[in-house]
Amino acid sequence: MLWEDRDVRFDITPQQMKMRSGERIIDKLESIEDTKGNSGDRGRLIITNLRLLWHSLSLPRVSLSVGLNCIINITTKTVNSKLKGLTEALYILTKANNTRFEFIFTNLVPGTPRLFTSVMGVYKAYTSSKMYRELKLRGAIIQNKQLRILPQEQIFSRVNGVWNLSSDQGNLGTFVITNVRLVWFANMNELFNISLPFLQISSVKVRESKFGMALVIESSEASGGYVLGFRIDPLEKLHEVHKEISALYSVYSQCPVFGVEFVLQDKPPPENEQLDLPDKDETEIDESVSETADVLAAYLADGNHHDREPVFSSELGLAIEKLKEGYTLQTLWEVIPS
Structure with missing residues (x-):
């Protein structure tokens, strides 16, 4: 399950810090202070196409993972940093599991605006590429019977004569199968359509329905848990489409395409995508003391604001x-x- 862009997590494990399949590092910033929760502690901020990662350089177990989908607002704020004094910092308001959290990141290196440009730029790229990751019903995705292609999208097949079985009488339309999603639209009304990313598919099956054998696609709970039925004649063609979708789904699962593209103008020479976490000092970790409540309290934001x-x-x-x-x-x- 994809959690990296949809969760806010504290003190995550080294395994959770690693890049998942399809996740890549866009920028890495040294000497960043987590002013809200760990003031006075120098750390590293990693910006990926799914989240913001911060960890302390002295205590790697002190870390944050902030999903880009959780962000409500990004702005700047004047703060008093223990390491830099009165300065302008990056202020991020998030919401996860009905709880609001505030994060303040201060760049301790003068004259380097990449903290602001990288985070804001990547966040804008994330919000503008939701079609790669979210199910869309009745969207403006078809023009003159042709699919509007996304920047990293490739069409593999176009299947005519596909019945959508969502209503009693069914609707005749067209399937468009790409490397990132399945699209169906009605021949009589282009606005009656569905765009279903592979990311939101939980299963693809062929089974019996009241309309005969049908292609049944179930979407994830995160996208609403829809059960979509499609009839394709003849039966051999139905199995061919099922085989093709299953193969593309398997390939996508190995290397997902999240659609977030952002190129820094002043990016330094490329580094490897390892986080280079310092070795943990196990003697400093006391598993008998739970600090979760204190950690969360440092970042909680009062949603009422009065x-x-x-x-x-x-x-x-x-x-x-x-x-x-x-x-x-x-x-x-x-x-x-x-």
Whole structure:
């Protein structure tokens, strides 16, 4: 399952830091501070076509993985860095699993704007290439009975006389099979169509239906869990199409095409795509202490963005802002959770 672009994860394992199939490093920046959660800690920021990776240079287990699909907004913000003082930093607001997180990255090397240009440029390239990764219904993808080709797309087959079995009477249309997706559109109405990337396909089968033998394609839960049925006559042609789609799906699974293309104008000489993580110092890792709550708290963003009402605290003898549910004065003052 593809999680890299759809999750925000903290302190990930070295295995999760590695590039998955189809993921590639677009830029790598040294001397980047995670000012929000690890102020004062020098680290490395890796920008891929799916996510932003940051890890501490002194403690590699201190790391972040921020999926590009989770990003809500990217802007700049003036912050006070422990290592650089008052400076302009990159501010990123994200949302994952109904929780908002804030990330602030500060470039500790003066005169290098690549932190801003690389992250913003790659994010724009990601958002503009959703057709490679997301199921689309009734989109403007057909013009004069021809598929509008994506930049990295190649058409392999065009199959006429394909019945879409989504309604009782069926609709006659055309299949277009490419290296990244399946497209079907109705002959009588081009806007009645579906674009299904291989990335969102969970299974491709031939089985019996009330219309006879049909090609049945199930989409992933992330794309809605659709069950799509298509009838192709004669039966030999149906099996040929099924075989071709299955073969292309298998090839795609080995090396997915995510569609994110971005070229840096001032990129330094190419490096290998290894993250070059320093060796872990196992003596520094205490598995008996769970720091997950503290790590998340450092990055949590208040989605309401307003002050809470003041209440009287009998413990302090003062009026204070009303605490969030689940918090007490004692837990807020504790350095080490009890």
